[in-house]
Amino acid sequence: xxxxxxxxxxxxxxxxxxxxxxxxxxxxxxxxxxxxxxxxxxxxxxxxxxxxxxxxxxxxxxxxxxxxxxxxxxxxxxxxxxxxxxxxxxxxxxxxxxxxxxxxxxxxxxxxxxxxxxxxxxxxxxxxxxxxxxxxxxxxxxxxxxxxxxxxxxxxxxxxxxxxxxxxxxxxxxxxxxxxxxxxxxxxxxxxxxxxxxxxxxxxxxxxxxxxxxxxxxxxxxxxxxxxxxxxxxxxxxxxxxxxxxxxxxxxxxxxxxxxxxxxxxxxxxxxxxxxxxxxxxxxxxxxxxxxxxxxxxxxxxxxxxxxxxxxxxxxxxxxxxxxxxxxxxxxxxxxxxxxxxxxxxxxxxxxxxxxxxxxxxxxxxx
Numbered sequence: 019x020x021x022x023x024x025x026x027x028x029x030x031x032x033x034x035x036x037x038x039x040x041x042x043x044x045x046x047x048x049x050x051x052x053x054x055x056x057x058x059x060x061x062x063x064x065x066x067x068x069x070x071x072x073x074x075x076x077x078x079x080x081x082x083x084x085x086x087x088x089x090x091x092x093x094x095x096x097x098x099x100x101x102x103x104x105x106x107x108x109x110x111x112x113x114x115x116x117x118x119x120x121x122x123x124x125x126x127x128x129x130x131x132x133x134x135x136x137x138x139x140x141x142x143x144x145x146x147x148x149x150x151x152x153x154x155x156x157x158x159x160x161x162x163x164x165x166x167x168x169x170x171x172x173x174x175x176x177x178x179x180x181x182x183x184x185x186x187x188x189x190x191x192x193x194x195x196x197x198x199x200x201x202x203x204x205x206x207x208x209x210x211x212x213x214x215x216x217x218x219x220x221x222x223x224x225x226x227x228x229x230x231x232x233x234x235x236x237x238x239x240x241x242x243x244x245x246x247x248x249x250x251x252x253x254x255x256x257x258x259x260x261x262x263x264x265x266x267x268x269x270x271x272x273x274x275x276x277x278x279x280x281x282x283x284x285x286x287x288x289x290x291x292x293x294x295x296x297x298x299x300x301x302x303x304x305x306x307x308x309x310x311x312x313x314x315x316x317x318x319x320x321x322x323x324x325x326x327x328x329x330x331x332x333x334x335x336x337x338x339x340x341x342x343x344x345x346x347x348x349x350x351x352x353x354x355x356x357x358x359x360x361x362x363x364x365x366x367x368x369x370x371x372x373x374x375x376x377x378x379x380x381x382x383x384x385x
Contacts, residue, residue: 054089056096069128094198111197134186155301171305176344196358214375217333228256245277
């Protein structure tokens with residue numbers, strides 16, 4: 019195995035290609051010409067070249083994708099290695115400068131990173147832990163308080179493991195290129211709300227979420243009831259559900275009933291439903307296999323705060339029937355990137371899991 023890796027990761031330059039990365043700059047130039055985008059470091063750090071093992075992966079993935087999504091994609095101009103000063107723990111697409119930055123997790127050497135396999139359970143578990151390390155709302159203490167201690171949190175698998183296969187770098191490239199195709203097609207702006215694409219809604223603030231959960235809890239006719247500070251119920255709940263407020267002052271949500279001392283027990287029991295909803299919604303419930311289950315369901319929709327701190331909702335049935343990973347139903351933009359990676363996965367299972375009309379959309383655009 020090690021000998022095979024050595025032979026394949028030299029770029030044809032033998033031990034010098036493996037140890038000193040000889041020929042990497044020339045190979046980056048060749049691949050850049052082939053695919054019509056810059057592959058390699060930006061001008062301000064010209065010596066930060068990809069390894070031959072990474073260039074192998076990049077070449078393999080780009081060669082398998084439609085030219086319209088690579089060479090002819092104005093929203094993708096570069097794939098570059100991360101700088102030594104990067105603070106990101108994961109690779110990412112920057113829609114501003116239209117580039118993909120490849121980050122080696124935990125600072126591991128490139129030869130090891132390019133061999134990681136999402137289909138190996140222990141490797142995927144470590145990948146998931148790394149991905150979740152920076153997410154707010156995830157801790158053993160909080161999970162215990164929420165009654166979900168012991169439930170497995172996952173990013174790459176979960177509701178479906180169909181996409182949790184194959185080489186990590188190859189998936190990363192397909193996924194991040196998917197973000198650029200989202201930007202190219204205007205999918206998130208124009209199409210995310212359609213049922214075949216998950217039926218997403220994104221909210222500018224928490225007020226519509228407050229109205230929805232209060233109505234579901236049986237308090238829809240009490241929205242104007244005032245608390246001890248003369249704030250209406252709907253405004254009080256909207257404030258408590260604001261992600262920044264909830265993170266900075268969690269008691270604003272957990273002690274919500276204390277602000278309505280003159281209300282009866284029935285009112286407070288219904289308000290307890292709102293509190294349970296809010297607490298779980300803020301705890302990255304998309305990492306759970308059931309996405310938060312009945313606690314976060316309002317009618318046909320599931321609500322949560324995504325890992326960027328925004329309220330979103332989607333059609334629960336679409337996750338249950340067509341999700342390719344937990345990550346896909348974290349945010350609208352990750353839905354598309356995961357769908358793109360699934361559609362272009364070399365195995366048939368991921369593509370088959372997508373909604374038939376979503377598959378048709380990819381096919382119709384020549385993808």
